[in-house]
Amino acid sequence: MRTPQAPIPSGFDAFTTAADVLRGVDLRDKTAIVTGGYSGLGRETVxxxxxAGARVIVPTRDVPRAKAALAHIDGADVQPMDLLDPASIDAFAARFLATEQPLHLLVNSAGIMALPELTRDARGFEAQFATNHLGHVQLVAKLWPALCRAQGARVVSVSSLGHRFSPVVFDDLHYQRRPYDPFGAxxxxxxxxxxxxxALDERGKDHGVRAFSLHPGSIVGTGLDRHVPIAALEAVGMLDADGKPIIAPTxxxxxxxxxxxxxxxxxxSPQLAGKGGVYCENVDIxxxxxxxxxxxxxIRDASIITGVLDYAVDPEAAAHLWEVSRALLGLGDLEA
Incomplete structure (x- = not known):
């Protein structure tokens, strides 16, 4: 049975911090991997x-930069990996699998946003789709044995309210026949x-692997918004007259x-035990x-500021994307 896409409710809210969530939680027996873990939301997650006691690995394309950014955080294990380079992803996963450790938590927090010009990777894939989605699909697939070994793993994909800008356009994923739109991509x-x-939760739940996606909120200054015009941030009310971020969690x-x-x-969270495949926001489903x-x-349309649009949780679209992604990446079936 699918987990209902509806609030539990959790008792938390938009003002809750990551430290609030983990108050009293002991993660000393857990291993986590956090992509994008050297900046913004990823760094706070790390x-x-x-x-809370977890061992945390931060894969990154720029190891010196990541180490410098995490210098004040004791214990982060920075390792090389580039989400746009399949060989790099495979090498990172192989190193982890060689340790024969279980992987309890995989937080896919890395991402890029609104590249102003159409950019493709070496395979010809549109860069935002390749980085934000395909790179993480390959990472999950390659780490699958370690996730299954945990006998209770979670894979968390950091999405966005920005999913409202576009469904997945299966007949032109890489903008080969339609005009490029930074926010559409x-x-x-x-x-x-x-x-x-x-899709991952449907395939993983019998192996003890549950999957979630989420909108973290709109946060200025994480680096994700580097390509977003100041005027656009002002238009949606994220900046005040002096150009400073407005904090208004509600x-x-x-x-x-x-x-x-x-x-x-x-x-x-133990509140999500036995659940999965849902999109979350404000520390709740x-x-x-x-x-x-x-x-x-x-981007200027603020008529929907909460919730997930139905096309983004459609199981048929999810199954189709799963097969399309596997084909693009040359992946076989998930094997424990």
Whole structure:
């Protein structure tokens, strides 16, 4: 039976921080991998997981930069990996599997947003789809034996309310026949993150692997928004007249500590035991929003600030994306 896409409720809210979620939680027997773990929400996730006793590995393309960014956080294990390089992902996973350790928590927090120009990787894949979705699919597939070995693992995909900008356009994933749209491409990749959690949970639950996706909130200054025009941030009310971030959690505008709370909750909370395949926000399972087919939203459209659109949790679309992604990456079936 699928977990209902509806609030539990959890007792937490938009003001909850990652540290609040982990208060009293002991993770000393857990191993976690956090992509994007040297900046923004990923770094806060790494910090609190370490404080709770977990062993935390941070794979990154730029090891010196990551080590410098994490210098004040004791215990983070920085290792090389590039989400746009299949060989690099395979090498990272092989090193981890060679340790024969179980992997309890995999938080896919790395991502890029709204690249102003159409950018492709070496395979010809659109860069946002390749980084935000396909790189993480390959990472999960290669680490699958370690996830199964944990006998109670969670895979958490950091998506976004930005999934409302676009469904997955299966007949033109890589903008070969349609005009490139920076936010459309971002939205497609974020919808893919949600669909991936739906498909992965369906395949993983019998192996003790549950999957979740989430919207962390809108946070200025994490680095993700480097390509977003200041005018666009002002238009949605994220910046004040002096250009400083506005913190208003009830409107979705959060601190980094508040923004990391939902992904940490998805990764660790006993409230989610026996559940999976759902999209979360504000440290709870999000409500479902049904919209007419073809409905999408622009970045300036704040008419929907909560919930997950129905096309992003559709099980048929999730199954189709799973097969398309496997074909693009040349992956076989998941094997424990």
């Amino acid at each position: 910090r609190v997981l370490l404080l 971002y939205g497609q990749s974020k919808t893919a993150n949600i669909l991936f959690a739906v 409107k979705g505008f959060k601190t980094v500590e508040q923004g990391a709370a939902t992904q940490v909750w998805c990764a660790t 999000a409500p479902l929003r049904v919209v007419p087919p073809g409905t999408t939203f622009a």
